[in-house]
Amino acid sequence: MSLIVEHQFDDYEQQQQATTLGMWGFLATEVLFFGGMFLGYTVYRLLYHAPFGEASRHLDVVLGAVNTGVLLCSSLTMALGVHEAQEGNRRMVMLFLAITAALGMIFLGIKFFEYYQKFEEHLIPGPHFMWNGADARHASLFFIFYFVMTGMHALHMVIGIGLMAILVFLTWRGKFSSVYFAPIELGGLYWHFVDIVWVFLFPLLYLVERSR
Amino acid sequence: MIGEGFRLFPVQASTFAEKLDRLYLFLVGMSGFFAGLIIILVITFAVIYRRRADRAPEKTRTSLGLELIWTVIPLILVMFIFLWGADLFLDQSIPPQGAEDVYVVGKQWMWKAQHSNGRREINELHVPVGRAVKITATSQDVIHSFYIPAFRVKQDAVPGQYRTMWFQATKAGEYHLFCAEYCGTDHSKMIGRIIAMQDTAYQNWLGGYTEETPVQAGEKLFVQFDCANCHESGRRQRCPNLGGLYGTTVALAGGGTALFDEAYIRESILDPKAKIAAGYEPVMPTFRGQVTEEQMLALIAYIKSLSPNVAATSTEGARRPQSSVPGKKE
Amino acid sequence: MTETIVPKKIYFRVWGTLLILLAVTVGVAYIHLGWFNPAAAVGIAGIKALIIILYFMHVRYSPKVLWVFVSAGFVWLGMLFLWTLGDYLTRSYLPPPTIWPQ
């Protein structure tokens, strides 16, 4: 187990700082990537307030809330994983990362069940969209956002789970130590970020106008 | 003017053109001054201080004073230009009272226009000299842009939305009409003529025409599409009376209000369930796919005419120069 | 950059707070509060995001440059929202002409 310092860096410290900055820079691009969709959503929600509320009531709050809980738990286990990495407990790291990935998969499972429900209810926008409330057009607009945004989020989850798998493997191979664990930390940052996206998606999509 | 041959400055044929050209020439002058200044300085320095073996460059001094000068002077200048431009722009955004109403629909790749008395034109538009003309434009497919260089005005025609612009011609003649927003294959063929005529000639041209006005056409359509069946018969209790509503704010079922304007009427016809008037059942069927954009304009004109106090002066549009996105405002 | 090892206790506390906030969002959504509903939803989400960033993502224990990097994305997102909504919220509110020079 040695410290890997790439030739362009002076020392390990500098490499560490550079990679952390780089990761946050990347996350800033992700903020704006999702931001574009959030903006579209906000504009249309302002314009078509009522139909959005009604469409939102067709989503399942219980499943959504459970899923949020699942993700928050996975964030905890991720943070604990990094903590164990700092302390150099190889087995605990593997355990926590594996749990994190498993929670991620539970999330995706629930998500796909929801998609399936929507499919059964003919709520997929397009020629087969069926809506018996008022204002089918704007409702279908809501569902476009629902699918595109959660779909894009799910894609990020899939990538995150892949990363966890790789990290578990590398930990198992003994690549990390209490000094060198940067990849785990970066993986953690990515995971938490994806979690944050969902933290916003949940109230915006599921809780639009529940009080009516 | 069409067919006039080579020139370096466009004809000036509207009130706005005169005002705009003054601003433009000012800008040309100012740019000429600055560009000239920079270029002359650069050339002079390059010649005087060209590299010579017997001369070393001098030490660069800094000067906060100079920096401030060339920050503040341009700043003041551009703010002046901004105000001048903004003034003209706001003028241009607000059609004057009593302007001649013309409806324009863009579609790939032609312009259809209709005058207030119903006379239609394709790729041509007759306008009076000396009177303001207000164009309300929309599009049936993609975005187009209604552009009359001689008048220096332009407005995009956006599908699903109504946009207005206005001008007042000052010189009789034939001018170019262009589509200025790229709209597909024959974008460059989506052109036509604006024919500005003296008011009397214009009235003759218009008056010699007997086809129905948009209001009349709209009235017929109102019957033809069976709107009247609900909105004008004894069933009035079940359906709102459309008289006197234009320009007012109507209450919606489930709270909220909406301004009864062109966009709202359009939405009520195409998508009646989007906004339900308070106290009524959502039984009105949609007419999406049945009403063309031109028929829509006629229906709107008719429904506007049911609110005589507003429609007669046709100022409502004036107050709201660019109708909102359909469904805007809750 | 994390020389500081955050005690597990803090992680559990943060996690507890997040779950409580989740319950609060869902609860608030069912009480009719008018414009406050969306504001609360977004506000609570913002708080959750903030504590995830500060604690789980260790920003609280990081140098100031990192704070700048973290904020940048959100500040820029703010600009995107501000100017775009600036258009949508002021469309068609132009005042009537007072005197028209004819």
Added chain:
Amino acid sequence: MSTQLAIFTREHYLNVSYGWKSWLFTRDHKRIALLFLMTITFFFFLGGAFATMVRLELMTPQGDLFQAQTYNKLFSMHGIVMIFLFLIPSIPAVLGNFLVPIMIGARDLAFPRLNLLSWYLLVIGGVFTLWAIVAGGVDTGWTFYTPYSSLFSNTNVVLAVIGIFISGFSSILTGLNFIVTIHQMRAPGMTWFRLPLFIWSHYATAIIQVLGTPVVAITLLLVAVERVWRVGIFDPALGGDPILFQHLFWFYSHPAVYIMILPGMGVVSELITTHSHKQIFGYTFVAFSSLAIAIIGFAVWGHHMFVAGQSQYASLMFSILSFLVAIPSAIKVFNWTATLYKGSISYSAPMLYALGFIGLFTIGGLTGLFLATTAVDLHVTDTYFVVAHFHYIMVGGMVMAYLGGIHHWWPKISGKMYPEGWARLAALIVFIGFNLTFFPQFVLGYLGMPRRYYAYADEFQVLNVMSTAGASILAVGYVLPMVYLIWSLRYGESASANPWGATGLEWQIPSPPPTENFEETPIVEEPAYNYESYSRASV
């Protein structure tokens, strides 16, 4: 190192290893820069070929050479290739890649593998775009306005959009790499205010690349979704607002025009100081104006939408901000001019390009003020006035700066001198051809000739013929450097480490530099452009 012999035997980044693998898998920022150079040169000439055909069609008022749709595809692909595959990567990915690490005294960029990935992404993006072209082209214009692009056009929009999406990530990675490198890898003593201005402008550029590009990526993705599934958020039939697309598109694409000028400004700052042997006038003002442009530049995008139907208030807001963003550019121009005062100005080819840049950029920028004036824009938007404005800045400005930079650092990059006489001639031809091509377009624009027209009214013909004539001169001016630069690789004189008598770390190391740039990490003790102590010796 001063003798001929030493240069032939010395090991440097070009001769450490041979074979295609040593290039395609390299992590050396200098080699990656050369990979970028070859790629974007290809795209430049491809874009230029489309421009040539556009200009040929416009010689006559009737649409006679091509069919309408062919013409539409030509200008669309001209715009797409030139913007996304040539100009955005041009200076940052080539000169920036080569010079940023060297100028700050680092051995490489922070993430060399990411840097290589960035080149592969550009190539893959380019391949998709080429595929779109070969499969029949795209006819939406480079702006992809909906609903035309999403529902009406029947060309290869999806392929082109994927190409741009991927090359966008190339740009993001380059920017990310620069930001981290500039923060973390400066040599001892290289404080922020000793950085060459080239670095400041690349830092500002990188901010835009990182924070702007993702928005256009998602926007174009949404257009692709709408095309493929035939439902989408910009569809007016569903109540979607086409203007929302324009907001999202310009949120990136206006700042992107500063991606396309800031690096050029950085290059010009270097050229002006070096070739007049003089410290820059007002270093801090020039440095901070780059940041100001990058930041304010994000708040002006609505000036592309004055007649599109946004609220008048928003239009006024965007108008005033556009005027504000012009001020930092003005500051730069004045400071460059002041730098020349009492300098020792050489007429070498890079300097000719730099002086040309100042003049042409000024004209392009000032006409930007016309467009930023709401009332004037009502008339000239979507006419040739706009076309002239942006070619003045992008071709007259950025391409000039790019060529100037390539000449200036050619000795460093290749180890050979370019032929000075030919180079000056080429600079002159470019300058003349350029003005002849694009100045008449200002007049055409105010006369009211709309852009993207393949057939036009007869009275516009004279000016169009002038423009086409100019374009053919311009083509000669661009082909010439390509020829003699390649020629110089073999027959050029060997270059010394510092042929211009310049300050700056890149000139302290041999030409071409060794793989790790510096034998030992340099220690910086003086501000940038410290010519006072220095110049007499090297005149």
